[in-house]
Amino acid sequence: MDPYIEAHGLRKEFGSILAVDGVDLVVQPGEVLGFLGPNGAGKSTTMKMVTGFLEPTAGSIRVCGVDMLANPREAKRSIGYLPEGAPAYPDMTVVEFLRFIAEVRGFDRAAARDQIERLVEQVHLGGVYHQTIETLSKGFKRRVGLAQAFLHDPPVLVLDEPTDGLDPNQKHEVRDLIREMGKQKTILLSTHILEEVEAVCTRAVIINRGRAVFDGTPAELDEQAPAEVTANRLDWVFRNITTSDTVVAGGAR
Amino acid sequence: MSPTRTIFKREFAGYFATPLAAVYLVIFLALTGIFTFNMGGLYESGQASLRPFFGFLPQLFLFLVPAIAMRIWAEERRLGTVELLMTLPVSVGELVTGKFLAAWAFACVALGLTVPLWLTVSYLGDPDHGVILTSYFGGALMAGAFLAVGACLSALTKNQVIAFVLCLIAFFALLLSGYPGFTELVPGWMPEVVVDALAYMSFLTHYEALQKGVVDLRDVLFFLSVIGAALFVNALVLDWKKAD
Numbered sequence: 001m002d003p004y005i006e007a008h009g010l011r012k013e014f015g016s017i018l019a020v021d022g023v024d025l026v027v028q029p030g031e032v033l034g035f036l037g038p039n040g041a042g043k044s045t046t047m048k049m050v051t052g053f054l055e056p057t058a059g060s061i062r063v064c065g066v067d068m069l070a071n072p073r074e075a076k077r078s079i080g081y082l083p084e085g086a087p088a089y090p091d092m093t094v095v096e097f098l099r100f101i102a103e104v105r106g107f108d109r110a111a112a113r114d115q116i117e118r119l120v121e122q123v124h125l126g127g128v129y130h131q132t133i134e135t136l137s138k139g140f141k142r143r144v145g146l147a148q149a150f151l152h153d154p155p156v157l158v159l160d161e162p163t164d165g166l167d168p169n170q171k172h173e174v175r176d177l178i179r180e181m182g183k184q185k186t187i188l189l190s191t192h193i194l195e196e197v198e199a200v201c202t203r204a205v206i207i208n209r210g211r212a213v214f215d216g217t218p219a220e221l222d223e224q225a226p227a228e229v230t231a232n233r234l235d236w237v238f239r240n241i242t243t244s245d246t247v248v249a250g251g252a253r
Numbered sequence: 254m255s256p257t258r259t260i261f262k263r264e265f266a267g268y269f270a271t272p273l274a275a276v277y278l279v280i281f282l283a284l285t286g287i288f289t290f291n292m293g294g295l296y297e298s299g300q301a302s303l304r305p306f307f308g309f310l311p312q313l314f315l316f317l318v319p320a321i322a323m324r325i326w327a328e329e330r331r332l333g334t335v336e337l338l339m340t341l342p343v344s345v346g347e348l349v350t351g352k353f354l355a356a357w358a359f360a361c362v363a364l365g366l367t368v369p370l371w372l373t374v375s376y377l378g379d380p381d382h383g384v385i386l387t388s389y390f391g392g393a394l395m396a397g398a399f400l401a402v403g404a405c406l407s408a409l410t411k412n413q414v415i416a417f418v419l420c421l422i423a424f425f426a427l428l429l430s431g432y433p434g435f436t437e438l439v440p441g442w443m444p445e446v447v448v449d450a451l452a453y454m455s456f457l458t459h460y461e462a463l464q465k466g467v468v469d470l471r472d473v474l475f476f477l478s479v480i481g482a483a484l485f486v487n488a489l490v491l492d493w494k495k496a497d
Contacts (some may be wrong), residue, residue: 005418014496051340054496070447076342088335089263103259190344239378 002065003028004156005050005136006080010059012045019045020056021210025188029155032182034201034218035190040241041166041188042210044084045159049189053079065153076152077105080154084161086145090134092127094144097133102221105152119147123177139170157181163196175199194234197221208242254316256343260351268359270310281317281363282476285409288313289370301378307388307464310423311428311457316397317363319420321356322403326491329417330408335495345488353404353484364389384466391463394476399424401483408490411497 012020013206020042027033033157037043048054050061052072061068066075089096096240102112118128123143128136133144142162151158162178178187179200191197197204198218206214206221214221214237224240225233260452268274285306289295293305329335338348374380402423407416429445431434439448452458456479 011477041446048496053340060459073342079340081338082336083333085333087337089267089332089334091267092263100259101341103262104256104343106342160481189302236275 004064004091005062005188007050008060010049011057012049012054013057019210023212027186027188027206029186031203032187033186034197034202034204036192036197036206038192041207043207044160047158047190051158052076053078054107062103070174078155080149080152080157082145082159082162086142088133088144091134093130095129095132097144098147101151103150115151119150123147130212139166142166142174155186157185159187159231163191163193174220194238198234206238206241213241257347257351260348261355262449264352265358273445276322278363278366279350283367284313301374301380303370303374303380303385307392310392311395311460314396315424317427318360318396318399319403319417319424320390321360322407322420322473323398323413325352325356325404325415327409327413331411339495343490347489349484349491353401356400356404357397360400362394364396370445381466387466388464389469391460394473395460398456398476398479405487405490406482408487408494425454431457
């Protein structure tokens, strides 16, 4: 089976700043890929290119076999995307917002209603159905963002820091949700929380200064730490990798 | 439903989601009243015509159209929802068109609410309805052209206040170059062609004709091409600035 996300040689320059410097990202069907890196490493920029928001300076992107640069409309159909911070229209109620997204995605009225009802159940938005988004707590806002990404039941989910800024309970809930979705979907999620990788991901890619410096399973990531490190082993590896410039070959993919 | 229509619908409803629309319409109507009756002297003129109203419309638009245009993209960029929109299966052209048409429709609602003025002069006398109709048509076209330029400027920034000021400056320039005194203001070294071109580019020049009841295809085409060109540039500006 072809990979669901296939990006090669991704490069993005903003003026004289090189944000992403030749990243390859291949996500196979059914994988939950954790995309890690320090702030400013180029995680968000990479995800923005994969989802078709930014055009790469160089490189290619295919999503479910469709070229994002040549045929963006078709490629975007197979992606559900949660941008960083889960942006939404504050004046709209939850149901209005989801209905808007459904309509843009080409649902007719009845299909949109059924799908939204199903989703609201799934991400537990029932209580705030008719509340405007500006009145929601951060946790609920994030769930609205997730609902919006799940809405058209896409094969691929791209989630940019889905748990960032949430309290531990909310983090737990969102993680459960992602784990559940991960059973049926291919997910690319960025985070800088390492426990999340162990909790939900089947594979991890670490990037630093715009380059991929590790690619392997969470277990392989763990093996990078010497035996004498007993606590926070992943943190140790993360720091070791992202503060030096050496490329670590985890799983040789 | 086509994406453009969905975007239009959300955007148009968005104007009425907050008290903003109501406040805006009240201010617009209050000002049209002041301009028409107090400053324009509708009663004193002794003529059943809406010339006092339509004569002040460009100046009114100078301040009130930026208030609509400023939020079109600046707000979207500030909220980050532009990223959401542009990762949906929608083209930039559809987004730009949908949002512009919604803003234009809202401006037309505001303009439409001045119809009681028309009823007033019809009751008082026997106005030339043809002239009033073409004046409304001209007003709507001018509002559209202002909004298209304004939408473009709004995409340049995340800050609505900056967008408002940019619109104000641009609109002022677009009006000023059409005033009769303008040719004396420009420095003498400027070639006459440039001065004429500037005067020709003024919205005022083209609006004046329509306001007199003369529907010249060239004036209509002028406004429509300004709208078309501005929307095209809007899409480019959006692509250029979206990453910031």
